[in-house]
Amino acid sequence: MNQCQRAVKSDIDSQTVKNARRRLTPAHIAVGVMQTPACLEKIRPIAVGTTQTSTRLEDFRNAEVVSTPIQGRHVVASTVVEQGTSILSEEPFVHEIDEKWIGKRCSFCLGANTTIACRQCTFHRYCSASCESNNWTTGMHSVFCNLHGIFDSDMILVLKVFAKSSFDQRTMPFCFSQKGTEIPGLVSNIDCIPESDINAYTVGAQLCVDLFYWPKESVHLLVNIMAQIRCNRFAIKATVSSNTAGGMVEHQETAVGSAVYAQASMFNHSCAPNAFVTFDGPRITVRCSETVLKGKEINISYGPIATRHSTIDRQKELNEKYCFQCNCRACLQRRVKLERIEQRKGEAYRCPSGNDHCKIYRSDALCSSCSQPIDWAIIDLSEKQVKKLQDTARTVDDLLKALDIERQIYPKDSLRLGSTYDQLAAFYAHSQDFNTAAKYCTLSNFIVEQNYGQVSIESADEQFKLQANWTEECGLFRTLGLDQARKEDMKELQEMMNALQ
Numbered sequence: 001m002n003q004c005q006r007a008v009k010s011d012i013d014s015q016t017v018k019n020a021r022r023r024l025t026p027a028h029i030a031v032g033v034m035q036t037p038a039c040l041e042k043i044r045p046i047a048v049g050t051t052q053t054s055t056r057l058e059d060f061r062n063a064e065v066v067s068t069p070i071q072g073r074h075v076v077a078s079t080v081v082e083q084g085t086s087i088l089s090e091e092p093f094v095h096e097i098d099e100k101w102i103g104k105r106c107s108f109c110l111g112a113n114t115t116i117a118c119r120q121c122t123f124h125r126y127c128s129a130s131c132e133s134n135n136w137t138t139g140m141h142s143v144f145c146n147l148h149g150i151f152d153s154d155m156i157l158v159l160k161v162f163a164k165s166s167f168d169q170r171t172m173p174f175c176f177s178q179k180g181t182e183i184p185g186l187v188s189n190i191d192c193i194p195e196s197d198i199n200a201y202t203v204g205a206q207l208c209v210d211l212f213y214w215p216k217e218s219v220h221l222l223v224n225i226m227a228q229i230r231c232n233r234f235a236i237k238a239t240v241s242s243n244t245a246g247g248m249v250e251h252q253e254t255a256v257g258s259a260v261y262a263q264a265s266m267f268n269h270s271c272a273p274n275a276f277v278t279f280d281g282p283r284i285t286v287r288c289s290e291t292v293l294k295g296k297e298i299n300i301s302y303g304p305i306a307t308r309h310s311t312i313d314r315q316k317e318l319n320e321k322y323c324f325q326c327n328c329r330a331c332l333q334r335r336v337k338l339e340r341i342e343q344r345k346g347e348a349y350r351c352p353s354g355n356d357h358c359k360i361y362r363s364d365a366l367c368s369s370c371s372q373p374i375d376w377a378i379i380d381l382s383e384k385q386v387k388k389l390q391d392t393a394r395t396v397d398d399l400l401k402a403l404d405i406e407r408q409i410y411p412k413d414s415l416r417l418g419s420t421y422d423q424l425a426a427f428y429a430h431s432q433d434f435n436t437a438a439k440y441c442t443l444s445n446f447i448v449e450q451n452y453g454q455v456s457i458e459s460a461d462e463q464f465k466l467q468a469n470w471t472e473e474c475g476l477f478r479t480l481g482l483d484q485a486r487k488e489d490m491k492e493l494q495e496m497m498n499a500l501q
């Protein structure tokens with residue numbers, strides 16, 4: 001998603017505004033004048049109902065839109081939907097060619113053929129007279145043609161939504177009715193958008209309002225539309241062919257435009273989606289990528305995918321771009337697992353029986369496995385001793401004494417033991433006793449793998465941390481007289497590290 005904070009060219013100055021005003025037509029001003037408080041009312045962000053309601057929209061096949069308090073509106077299968085079946089095919093509410101493709105692809109159907117230039121601006125090109133005429137009318141190029149160079153494609157998309165909402169109340173996606181059931185406005189997540197972005201939106205909106213002599217209320221409306229577009233925009237993809245250096249032709253899926261769809265906007269995201277989108281020009285089609293049972297949610301991915309991106313990266317991307325905390329199946333499973341680890345991390349102790357398989361917890365009076373009674377006062381005392389030794393440690397012997405006590409009270413996979421192993425590894429590496437350091441590194445690594453799994457972000461972090469310890473902190477390269485830039489030296493070091501492990 002291209003973010004709307006770059007929607008208005010920042011180098012706009014008063015002379016440009018004066019020149020732009022000369023190019024205004026009554027339509028530009030009319031767009032703003034037609035905004036009434038009633039329209040603002042309708043465009044407010046959605047208030048999700050407390051009860052489940054369903055809406056059958058015309059273009060959906062074998063699926064319907066349902067609203068629940070947690071998921072908001074989303075699409076569910078109304079019958080068993082076989083893999084590969086199309087459930088929605090829809091033309092955009094508005095669409096706009098991306099800035100860098102203007103003149104290189106047809107501005108209406110986004111095809112590669114560009115034989116005709118726009119008779120007025122000459123920048124936009126078309127594959128046929130019918131595309132030129134369609135873009136002039138339904139594509140609203142008649143309104144925006146002479147503003148080329150003042151606004152970029154992102155801002156034109158915003159203005160198109162604004163204009164179309166005023167001109168054509170019946171089809172605006174923000175408040176359209178179907179068989180008597182109203183679907184309120186597209187989500188904007190406006191309360192979660194960073195303040196700096198809202199400020200940038202406001203500057204852009206204010207500029208348009210000043211330029212077009214629109215009423216002041218339009219600023220609020222435009223900012224809201226920018227936020228809605230941020231959460232609901234689709235990048236229109238097309239196959240772009242290019243010649244490579246070796247004379248081969250390469251085909252790549254590339255974003256050539258952006259669009260807002262009234263009905264495709266009802267699909268929630270999942271990092272493990274069961275549907276995908278394809279484009280035929282600006283027309284979007286959504287198909288199931290697996291068979292979906294009746295009543296199950298149908299999701300698409302907004303970008304991140306669980307099999308390709310880590311949970312942390314996915315959450316970060318969705319939060320930064322679309323301002324929501326993902327609660328899809330893949331993210332929830334991971335969160336539950338982490339919460340369980342969090343609980344175990346703080347609470348597990350070793351059973352006083354000494355049995356490695358028994359773990360006891362603070363709320364236990366007896367071990368739940370072997371029924372051994374627990375004297376928590378003794379364990380508390382041991383924990384105090386450990387803390388004192390670690391806080392005042394002057395020599396490695398203090399750390400080793402603390403470790404001895406910890407081994408009596410914590411199970412083998414306790415993360416608290418892991419942290420002491422880390423300290424010891426760092427100490428020995430610093431003293432250049434690499435054999436002993438390696439022993440503690442291996443113990444620490446074992447604990448991380450036990451808690452988080454061998455293939456996990458935490459294990460990967462541990463590996464990086466260890467590598468940093470070896471190569472940077474303990475100056476292993478310097479100690480061994482190796483050169484980090486030489487391939488042979490790196491290979492030699494890797495072999496040594498393998499041998500140590």
Ligand SMILES: C[S@@+](CC[C@H](N)C(=O)[O-])C[C@H]1O[C@@H](n2cnc3c(N)ncnc32)[C@H](O)[C@@H]1O
Nearest residue numbers: 072073187231265266267268269324326327328
């Ligand atoms: C294109 S809309 C989808 C329809 C939306 N649920 C509605 O009620 O209009 C995208 C917005 O839905 C919500 N959403 C979509 N997928 C989500 C998910 N996996 N977890 C949490 N919220 C999600 C977010 O607020 C997001 O910005």
